[in-house]
Amino acid sequence: MRRSAAAVGSSLFLALAPGTVAVLVPWWLTGWRAVDWWPPLRGLGIVPLVAGAVVLLSAFVRFVVEGLGTPAPVAPTEHLVVGGLYRHVRNPMYVAIVAVIAGQALLLARPVLFVYGALAGLGMWAFARGYEEPALSRQFGEDYERYRDAVPGWWPRLRPWREPE
Numbered sequence: 529m530r531r532s533a534a535a536v537g538s539s540l541f542l543a544l545a546p547g548t549v550a551v552l553v554p555w556w557l558t559g560w561r562a563v564d565w566w567p568p569l570r571g572l573g574i575v576p577l578v579a580g581a582v583v584l585l586s587a588f589v590r591f592v593v594e595g596l597g598t599p600a601p602v603a604p605t606e607h608l609v610v611g612g613l614y615r616h617v618r619n620p621m622y623v624a625i626v627a628v629i630a631g632q633a634l635l636l637a638r639p640v641l642f643v644y645g646a647l648a649g650l651g652m653w654a655f656a657r658g659y660e661e662p663a664l665s666r667q668f669g670e671d672y673e674r675y676r677d678a679v680p681g682w683w684p685r686l687r688p689w690r691e692p693e
Contacts, residue, residue, distance in 0.1 A: 529596050529597050529603065529606060530596075531592060531593070531596065534591070534592040534595075534596055534597050534598055534603075534605075535592045537597075537598040537600060537603045538588050538591055538592050538598040538599065538600075539588075541598050541599055541600040541603075542584075542585075542588050545599075545600070546584060546621070546625055549625055549629075549648055550580075550584075550625045550628040550629055553644065553648075554629060554632050554641055554644065557638070557640050557641065557644060558632075558636055558638045558640065558641065560632075560636065561636070562635065562636040562637055562638075563636070563637045563638065564637070565637030569634060569637075570634060570635055570636075570637055571635075572634055573630075573631045573632065573633070573634030573635030573636070574631065574635060575631065576627040576628070576630050576631035576634070577627070577628055577631025577632060577635060578631070579624075579627060579631075580623075580624040580625065580626075580627030580628035580630075580631060581624070581628060583613060583620050583621075583623070583624035583627070584620075584621055584624040584625065584628070586612060586613060587599075587612070587613060587614075587620045587621045587624065588621075590609055590611060590612045590613070590614065591605055591609055594607060594609050594610075594611050594612075595607050595608070595609040599621065601659070601660075601663070604663075604667065608664070608667075608668045608671050608672055608675065610675055610679075610689070610691060613684075614679070615679065615688035615689045615690075616679070616684040616685050616686075616688055616689070617679065617680060617681070617682065617683070617684040617685070618675070618676065618679050618680065618681045618682075619652070619656055619681050619682060620684075622649070622652040622653070622656065622682075623682060623684075625648065625649075625652070626645050626648065626649045626652075629641055629644060629645035629648060630642065630645050633645060653682070656681065661676065664676075674692065675689070675691075
């Protein structure tokens with residue numbers, strides 16, 4: 529896949545999938561109306577919200593630049609993506625989406641978003657385990673198995689994993 533096609537496809541998928549899960553549904557649940565809550569705690573919501581957005585965007589760029597493809601199952605990467613944040617955690621996009629939702633929950637003081645974030649995270653975990661991991665194993669074989677054995681799926685490792693040479 530050409531890099532330009534990967535960029536267009538990834539941008540569309542970003543708007544469609546994470547846009548729905550991390551933006552549209554929280555808006556639907558809350559109208560983005562905040563309630564009264566302790567201001568310092570609400571202000572802390574900015575941290576996971578911004579950090580999650582930055583991680584999500586950088587992961588999408590990594591798919592285009594390193595993988596020459598998209599995160600969408602219909603247009604997968606040509607190369608296994610293991611650089612950048614993927615050296616610390618196998619699922620930075622999913623972790624980032626949950627962080628964005630948790631940030632909104634704090635910022636808006638809306639517990640329903642914590643519940644939704646937990647359910648969304650559970651759904652992403654099930655999709656990763658039931659579809660993505662077997663598909664990546666079939667597509668990339670031993671390279672993916674070695675990567676999966678070395679890098680945790682959900683809780684980042686402190687030291688980045690190094691590909692064997």
